[in-house]
Amino acid sequence: MDVWCCMGYKFHQIQTNREMNITPEIIEFAQLMEKELMANSHKGYWKNLSLIYLHQELYYHSYKLRDAIKSKDKELILEYAADCGNLAMMIVDNIKSELTETEKGE
Numbered sequence: 001m002d003v004w005c006c007m008g009y010k011f012h013q014i015q016t017n018r019e020m021n022i023t024p025e026i027i028e029f030a031q032l033m034e035k036e037l038m039a040n041s042h043k044g045y046w047k048n049l050s051l052i053y054l055h056q057e058l059y060y061h062s063y064k065l066r067d068a069i070k071s072k073d074k075e076l077i078l079e080y081a082a083d084c085g086n087l088a089m090m091i092v093d094n095i096k097s098e099l100t101e102t103e104k105g106e
Helices: 024-039 051-071 074-098 101-105
Strands: 003-007 010-014
Touching: 024 074, 051 074
Parallel strands: none
Antiparallel strands: 003 010
């Protein structure tokens, strides 16, 4: 079964969860992340953003998540948790593109 996922606003074919042995919880979180990526697509692609900027955004969104948890706002908890996950993914994506082939193999 083919699954298509929007990463970087270009659709790519990915393996299904059965082929990758991904838990249902990770699939559900990835779906929340995808929803937030699409909701924020007007902001543009993250490849040109610095790691420092992305880290600052992660820090800022973690405080928004903390406040949502304190107020027990389930919808905001889901939104901000997905935002934090996306920002962490963006950091990983950007640093992976900077690694040399030797570093990638380590």
